[in-house]
Amino acid sequence: MNVLRVALVSLHTSPLAVPGTGDAGGLNVYVVALAEALTDLGAEVELLTRRTDDEAPAVSQTPGGVTVRFLPAGPPHPVPKEELPPIVGRFQSELSELPRYDVLHSHYWLSGLAALPVATMQHAVHIQSLHTVGALKNVERAPDALAEPEARLNAERLLVTRSAATIASTEVERAAIVREYAARPDRVHVIAPGVDTALFHPDARRAASAGKGTSEPFLLCLGRIQPLKGYDLAIRTLAAIAPALRPRLVIAGTATPGAEVYLEELRVLSLQLGVAHCVDFVGAQTREQAAELLRRATLLLLPSHSETFGLVALEAAASGTPVVSTRTSGMAVSVSDGLSGVLLDSRDPVVWASAVNRLLLNPAELARLSTTAARYGARHRWRSTAEATLALYRKAASV
Structure with a gap:
């Protein structure tokens, strides 16, 4: 069986950022854990993110040894998510210069906007994980919170309809993506996240x-x-x-x-x-x-x-x-x-x-x-998450 070359794209937040700081949270935990578990299953995986410190190395590694590439796009310092859309094109350009990946798996809508055109040009598979669904956030938002902008909703609609597949964490998320964005039900797949039981365990x-x-x-x-x-x-x-x-x-x-x-x-x-x-x-x-x-x-x-x-x-x-x-x-x-x-x-x-x-x-x-x-x-293991995700990659790439 061919070894798949996979990139997990996280434009707006570094996979190495400490959860609970800046815009780092569950998504950061997810991409690192998935990347390491996919690597253990034999995939060739890299994590791609935006460079926010011009004094830091351009290439680093996760604790488990997965390569993390920091692509220059926009100013070399953290930028609020709301100011990132104009930078997407520059990140896309840098991404297109890298050797071709078999699968580009985008995490969050900004990553998808950058990676989907590259996947299309290079005849690679594009998989989308939204992590938070803008339309659903608008329904459940805090009383004084601003609504997610129409530009985000339109982008998410485009991504889930044009990607080879979209991964949702729950049936509720899947239903919202199909309902709000008219995604094809057979292209939205539920794959539950896992937990690192070696780190998180009872006393x-x-x-x-x-x-x-x-x-x-x-x-x-x-x-x-x-x-x-x-x-x-x-x-x-x-x-x-x-x-x-x-x-x-x-x-x-x-x-x-x-x-x-x-x-x-x-x-x-x-x-x-x-x-x-x-x-x-x-x-x-x-x-x-x-x-x-x-x-x-x-x-x-x-x-x-x-x-x-x-x-x-x-x-x-x-x-x-x-x-x-x-x-x-x-x-x-x-x-x-x-x-x-x-x-x-x-x-x-x-x-x-x-x-x-x-x-x-x-x-x-x-x-x-x-x-x-x-x-x-x-009962929730990252290996199970990675096995289901890798099977989806292979099906979409027909290898």
């Missing part, structure tokens, strides 16, 4: 000594700080818990570009509600630090207004940490209600506080949920 010592109830409880919010993530609801939830029962809340991440005001609003809100002494803003975490936080946390709170797929929810589950989450389109899949966590239909802080209290006051139920969450998370 064996605590599991042997009656679970998470043996240490001081704390709630965790982990990821980029932006209105979409709804961390204000987490702070209001904390305030709705009686002072005698109130745990700490750790918020780990930095503000995405343009969301610095929201971060300050969270600090002010915690002061106004009298819980600032219980809220710790600890900044972005390395993958190892995030794994340790998830192992130690009592509960992970995911109050997002919209998520295509909650990758951090799987990582929490694999760590034996139950999740309390909104029942958004993506979270309803990545969180198994009653097995890996609790899904709530309300954004009322009192409802959230009640759900948190119920678990904090019932160690046996918390321990049960922690055990079943770990089993649920361990």
Whole structure:
């Protein structure tokens, strides 16, 4: 069987960026994990992204040894996503100068705009992963959030109709792509993400000594700080818990570009509600630090207004940490209600506080949920994701 030469394209954010900083999040985790798993299966894989530091090497590697190429396009410094569309053409030009790949797999719509024309010119296969569907975000966006621009919606429509295939993480995402963008159903495939169970796993010592109830409880919010993530609801939830029962809340991440005001609003809100002494803003975490936080946390709170797929929810589950989450389109899949966590239909802080209290006051139920969450998370492996993805590549490339 021929070895496929594959490029995973991530124009707007470096695969090597620390999740929770800038625009780095679940997509960054996804492309690195997929690239390394595809390599383990025998594919020849490279990651392509935009160069944002002219003093850094033009070529680097992921922790697992996959090549990362930084292509010069636009200014050699980070640029907000909203300002990247004019740079797409320059990235496309640099991409076209590289030796031909059998498959160009684009992650996010900006990557697709650059890679699809190159794939067409070189008679290569183009696969698209949107990661977030603009039309779906507009339906589920935060009350004061700006709608995704028409240019993005039109671009996503073009990409899913002209690519050889589109990969969705859930059936809900697939249905939205078919419904909103008139994509051919037979060209939109659901392939669920995985989790690195070597990194994300329960604390064996605590599991042997009656679970998470043996240490001081704390709630965790982990990821980029932006209105979409709804961390204000987490702070209001904390305030709705009686002072005698109130745990700490750790918020780990930095503000995405343009969301610095929201971060300050969270600090002010915690002061106004009298819980600032219980809220710790600890900044972005390395993958190892995030794994340790998830192992130690009592509960992970995911109050997002919209998520295509909650990758951090799987990582929490694999760590034996139950999740309390909104029942958004993506979270309803990545969180198994009653097995890996609790899904709530309300954004009322009192409802959230009640759900948190119920678990904090019932160690046996918390321990049960922690055990079943770990089993649920361990079932999701990146190798399975890579096997399904590679099979799709081969089918599209007919090799």
